Amino acid sequence: MTPSLPQPRPPAALVPSAGAAVLVTGAGGPAGVAVVRRLVALGHRVVAGDADVAAAGGALAHTAVVLPRGDHPRFVDALLGVCVAYGVDALVSTVAEELPHLAAGAGRLAAAGVATWLPDVAAVDVCCDKAAFARAMAAAGVPHPVTAASADEVAGVPGPWVVKPLAGRGSRGVRLLDDRALVVEALRADDGLIAQTRLTGREFTADALVDRDGAVRVVVPRWREETRAGISVKGRTFASDAVTRVVSGALAAVQLTGPANVQGFVADDGTATVMEINPRFSGGLPLTLAAGADVVSAYLAGVRGEPLPELSSRPGVAMSRYFAETYSSEDGSPVVDPCAPVAVRA
The missing domain is CATH 3.30.1490 (Dna Ligase; domain 1)
Structure with missing residues (x-):
């Protein structure tokens, strides 16, 4: 269940650390791709895992592996095989549906030397059930439709x-x-x-990181200025005490720790209302990173039991997302990117 898939390597200028590797699951989704790219840029050795053999994040990591879906009975077995084979000491999951299965296997992963930081399963269940989430918000007095x-x-x-x-x-x-x-x-x-x-006003998303004792370390709100298939393609960070308060209240109500993506609306009178919480990194994560809040590095530090750094972000940073491609060939030979800059000889 743990075949390795040869993929093009990241740019040669990005030399990975000789130390232990980080396994990132969900490498085919926007959040997984963003986490892989950030960790590679920081010099970590990254193993990208996904159920899709052609997951784009695999081409951006140092090693790509195919994993079964999180609900497969051998999912944890496959993870353990990958971690042992590639010297992985830390796991970053970007798929909410995997979290309960990872929690069940956390002891086996720890015994194999793989560090995790997983939210409480009850918190994940509440976030993934919109009716249960609505009840939790009502009980805590957090504005919710x-x-x-x-x-x-x-x-x-x-x-x-x-x-x-x-x-x-x-x-x-x-x-x-x-x-x-x-x-x-x-x-x-x-x-x-x-x-x-149905709520009216401006739609926002906020990336947040909650440490293991429940303290909110950072909230980075951004306007969802344009979305496609539920993914933000244009956005802009902003500062709002009202949004920070309601996001923090919602996170406390479900007792979630680790990375979170909170969505909601700000009405014309400035009132903020929460719609939902995704217990994972968001697809719009690159904008949070660009605004200065390196929640990926902070989370990895927490996974490995290190102190979390101070985090802050800059309002007014805008993102406009575009498509990018990765290439591979059946025989493993490199494929030239036709849109890559061409060196001009003097």
């Missing part, structure tokens, strides 16, 4: 409405409805849906 978890509860939810899956990511399965009867019909037809009052 009114939510119906069944058709019978829709009468108590003001419209207009957004109907979405109980579990999921991005904008998959999300519907905007203006007719209460259609909302009731949707929830009766599928008990895996919830309905919420």
